[in-house]
Amino acid sequence: MGFDPVAFLERAVPVASNDGVSEMRTLLVETLASHGADPAVDDAGNVVAARGAADPETHLVFNTHIDTVSPHVPFERTTDAGDDVIRGRGSCDAKGPLAAILAAFFAVEPADDARVTLAVTPDEEVLSTGAAALDLDADMYVVGEPTGLDVCTAAKGRFQGTLTLSGVASHAAEPQSGVNAVFALERALAAIRAFDDGRAAHPQLGAATLTPTTVEGGAATNQVPATCELVLDRRSVPPETAAAFRDSLETAVRDAVPDDVGVAFDLTERPTPFLEAFATDEDHELVRTLAAASDRAGGSGVVRPFTAATEASYFAPAPVVVFGPGVLADETGAVAHADREYVRVADVRRAADALTDAVGELVGAN
Structure with a gap:
């Protein structure tokens, strides 16, 4: 059975993950297993799965998080001015990006010398102990956050x-x-x-x-x-x-x-390193490929900085971009972390198509 990112998102948003991620992590692990992956949960609570060569020449990592801020906002699916919208806590930060990433992870067939890893962290909104514990050595990283389908190459x-x-x-x-x-x-x-x-x-x-x-x-x-x-x-x-x-x-x-x-x-004392600034060369193949794929999928193809600190900094100085459906704020005000948090259904599908297209080009079998 094929993976439907919107159907997954409709299951994920109702799961409260602001005061613990156990239920959401179980849903993620079960979803991965049901689509042929072999997920593992490490000691830091990260969910990790991989496809492709064990000793690859090219290795791409998908990363995002399953925790959300408080309070939990209930799930709702509405139609606003012709837009099909999913509302609720985590809809854009970052279960919407997770849904798009999963679609690409399941769809890509890595080349014989390539590998794709999914690494989903449990506490990005607090101390990032999961991301700090990840021991990954990859050539490229894509971090799922709400960017409005823009490709973000840097963050303070x-x-x-x-x-x-x-x-x-x-x-x-x-x-x-x-x-x-x-x-x-x-x-x-x-x-x-x-x-x-x-x-x-x-x-x-x-x-x-x-x-x-x-x-x-x-x-x-x-x-x-x-x-x-x-x-x-x-x-x-x-x-x-x-x-x-x-x-x-x-x-x-x-x-x-x-x-x-x-x-x-x-x-300030903290058990993990601060989220430091990072910047990826805008001419890198990862950036150019994903920007072009976003444009083809109906996104903007815009390359710009991200306006919030992210766990992407833990993966730098390797090439890393931030990408996903949804926005931190719109013309009305705050979206992510706000009571009105939402994501457009069409953008979830566009993000899934863009990621699938780009990753297929970067590490897929010819």
């Missing part, structure tokens, strides 16, 4: 850290006897505003951003504050790494504030 990274300014507490009636950490924040913020001055914008991603998000300081209203903490959100571009950002930010603030103020900048 996301780092987060806390800047701590340390002073000396004293009575507010004698402020000169202490060192006011909140006063030091003024110069620290000036250094943060100027942090990227003179840095060249990335040709695909533009400029990095650095945004103060929360601030806390002081312990009592009649006391000179001994500490002030500022949380910073960094959206990075290549080649900046998390460690290099940490060091350069701390140095910039240290140079800006008075010598009697202590400065420490610590990246």
